[in-house]
Amino acid sequence: MQLVVDTHTHTLVSGHAYSTVQENARAAKAKGLAMMAMTDHGPAMPGAPTWVYFENLKVIPPLLEGVRIIKGAEVNITDYQGRLDIPDTTLRKLDFAIASLHDLCLIPAGIEENTAAMIHVLRNPYIDGLAHPGNPQFPVAIDRVVAAAKQYHKLIELNNHSFTARAGSAPNCREFAVQCKAAGVRVICGSDAHFSTGVGEFDHVRRLLETVAMPEELMLNASAPRFEAYLQERKERIAKGDPGR
Template identity: 50%
Template structure:
């Protein structure tokens, strides 16, 4: 499958990632990507940037080395109501908003509580993609999550990092989520979740899950620039 964008990438601003914007853009250009999204963690993450960081992303050009740059956030869910760690005013100014449950940010809970928290997150009209829903640290009712993604028009992420170097034990959950996404016709976003420039655009293991379950390009957000832009445009309609 041909991927044209990587929509989940961290810079040194996240506090636990190790490459600059220029290094990331160069790596993306070298790998033939047409678009990347800079999605540093919101301020609730230890070591993460202050909220002011996300208001000043306008300083970054919209294109570097021929690669289109989306400027956004991987917002942290901070309570069971799905509240995020950026206010709506700042979320509204982002090109793209990812949201997910993270240790030290989201409250731990039962499967039912975690499921409710993730679904409440999807109800937020600014959220474009729910990230690493297969994380075993926050077990959820996976079918309920995928059904909610279909209902609220939110993309579900298949996170390559979860399947390789982080969030151990994610594979069976991501495998099931991919199966359910095919069943319910939910748009999938395949990401590197890169924390170092060398891994930008690395999708190999995640792509194997797509192939296993017969997920076609038209169901994958980042196989088309127009598909990405159309998905982001639908956020404005939700807010209205």
């Protein structure tokens, strides 16, 4: 199966990544991608930019090297009540925002706390989905996280980088994939590239999607129009406001 959108990439601005957005776009084009989300880390990550960086992403052209650039962020969850490190006023101007737990930004807690943090974040209208929720450093009740994603029409990421960078992720990622399929929750596939050569690398997640026979319509990255339609859904959700908050 072909995945034509990469929903998770970093530029050197993240503080521990090493390519520019233009280099990433060139790599995306070479891999045959139609779209690439730039999702640099939020300010709580050591070395990451301030919120002002995310405010000014509009200066980047919508197309680079023929690849549609989605202006986004990987927002840090900074407490177990789901507090985030980029303000809502900035998040609402972005095309796309994924949120994640990192041990550099929050000390890992138990399953109850981690699960509560993810559910709080899924309720936030400015957040589109969870990045690498299968990270075993932050164990969660996968069934409850997937149920919340279903309830709030949010996305669960299957992160290619987790298979090599976050030891022990594979069984959790598989469980997320199986439960998303069963619940009809849409998944996104991110390379989580920290260097241009990693953009569009989906070997591990592609294998996982094939193993669990993920239905085509649940894979947002498999079709550029489907992902565009999701971005429109985000805009409408934000315009409406969310009664869950």
